[in-house]
Amino acid sequence: xxxxxxxxxxxxxxxxxxxxxxxxxxxxxxxxxxxxxxxxxxxxxxxxxxxxxxxxxxxxxxxxxxxxxxxxxxxxxxxxxxxxxxxxxxxxxxxxxxxxxxxxxxxxxxxxxxxxxxxxxxxxxxxxxxxxxxxxxxxxxxxxxxxxxxxxxxxxxxxxxxxxxxxxxxxxxxxxxxxxxxxxxxxxxxxxxxxxxxxxxxxxxxxxxxxxxxxxxxxxxxxxxxxxxxxxxxxxxxxxxxxxxxxxxxxxxxxxxxxxxxxxxxxxxxxxxxxxxxxxxxxxxxxxxxxxxxxxxxxxxxxxxxxxxxxxxxxx
Numbered sequence: 001x002x003x004x005x006x007x008x009x010x011x012x013x014x015x016x017x018x019x020x021x022x023x024x025x026x027x028x029x030x031x032x033x034x035x036x037x038x039x040x041x042x043x044x045x046x047x048x049x050x051x052x053x054x055x056x057x058x059x060x061x062x063x064x065x066x067x068x069x070x071x072x073x074x075x076x077x078x079x080x081x082x083x084x085x086x087x088x089x090x091x092x093x094x095x096x097x098x099x100x101x102x103x104x105x106x107x108x109x110x111x112x113x114x115x116x117x118x119x120x121x122x123x124x125x126x127x128x129x130x131x132x133x134x135x136x137x138x139x140x141x142x143x144x145x146x147x148x149x150x151x152x153x154x155x156x157x158x159x160x161x162x163x164x165x166x167x168x169x170x171x172x173x174x175x176x177x178x179x180x181x182x183x184x185x186x187x188x189x190x191x192x193x194x195x196x197x198x199x200x201x202x203x204x205x206x207x208x209x210x211x212x213x214x215x216x217x218x219x220x221x222x223x224x225x226x227x228x229x230x231x232x233x234x235x236x237x238x239x240x241x242x243x244x245x246x247x248x249x250x251x252x253x254x255x256x257x258x259x260x261x262x263x264x265x266x267x268x269x270x271x272x273x274x275x276x277x278x279x280x281x282x283x284x285x286x287x288x289x290x291x292x293x294x295x296x297x298x299x300x301x302x303x304x305x306x307x308x309x310x311x312x313x314x315x316x
Contacts, residue, residue: 004125007136008051008118011044015114018044022107025222041110045090046083048114050075051121057134086113103220104259180223181216182285182301185263200268200281202308208269211305213283215263217256224255226290228299229266231307232280243280243296247271253289276311280304 018040021033029036054070070078090109091101099105125133186198187210200209217223233245249268256262270279284299296302 004130004133004135005122007134008048008122008125010136011048011051011118012115014040014044015111015118019107019111040114041087042083043079044083044114045086045110045117046081047075047079048117048121049082049086050078051134052117052124054078055121055125055128055134056132102259178219180219180225180285180301181214182283182303183214184283184303184305185212185214187212194263199305200307201305202310203268203270204310205270205272205275208267210265210267211281211283213264213266214261215254215256215285216261217258220258222255222257224253224288225262226253226286226288226294227251227264228284228286228290228294229268230282230284231268231270231274232282232296232304233274233277234280245274247274270307270309274309277309279307279309281307 014036018036021029021036024033050070054075087110090113091106094101094105094109183196184199185194185196186200187193188195188198194212199211203209211229213227213229215225215227227250228248229250231247231249232243234241235244236242237244247270250266252264254262254264266283268281282296282302282304284294284296285301286294286298287300290298
């Protein structure tokens with residue numbers, strides 16, 4: 001039974017190793033991670049499905065002679081072809097679920113698909129008479145390889161290299177953009193819930209109003225951010241709109257792992273000297289630790305709302 005299921009055990013091993021490597025923070029394995037991921041994506045789903053569909057060995061022949069069997073080379077071709085078809089179909093399925101297409105959902109779906117197909121393949125293979133079961137022909141393959149001519153050996157090496165290159169391309173393809181979501185939210189006057197609306201549009205000097213700054217890390221790595229909240233006076237200078245005065249309201253740093261979200265309340269109060277003006281409340285996001293006086297143009301992301309500052313002050 002061990003030799004009968006050895007190929008399925010290898011597929012399960014590759015699957016579990018790939019999942020363990022994916023869980024490692026950062027990329028400590030370097031190119032080895034690409035090799036493992038490429039082998040998994042290009043071969044594992046298709047091979048498990050092929051094994052489930054064709055449990056008989058190459059030499060098995062039914063009584064009627066109409067049983068479909070595959071040679072070793074045909075199984076490899078089927079494995080690659082079905083992997084190329086299966087992976088996009090699984091991603092399409094995820095797109096219509098609540099999980100969506102994320103690195104976590106794609107990896108977990110592939111892992112469970114491969115393990116499930118492998119279990120089905122093992123059950124179907126064990127129901128086949130022992131003499132007709134498919135076995136991984138390691139010994140026969142080595143014998144044929146050592147007895148093959150130079151041309152056959154070169155073709156075999158080129159085929160293996162082609163699989164490696166294709167697997168590497170699939171593993172390193174960026175499945176989506178790397179970005180950071182950066183946004184402002186206000187507090188609904190009736191429900192008190194945070195919404196992408198109801199921003200303060202008028203704040204008298206001496207009064208304050210809250211805004212909520214949201215950050216979501218989609219950079220696929222841990223990130224450190226610096227957030228600056230400022231009031232800007234924007235004036236026309238030589239026919240161009242420029243920031244002619246800046247008042248800093250808040251500054252903070254936060255560190256987020258991939259996929260994590262941070263929401264921070266900031267209370268803003270316009271300066272007394274800006275009474276009667278219309279100021280731009282600008283929130284700037286910088287990657288890493290920004291300097292003492294970072295430039296507005298150097299911000300990674302910016303969001304802003306306009307706030308009227310009435311003259312005459314207000315109740316404190």
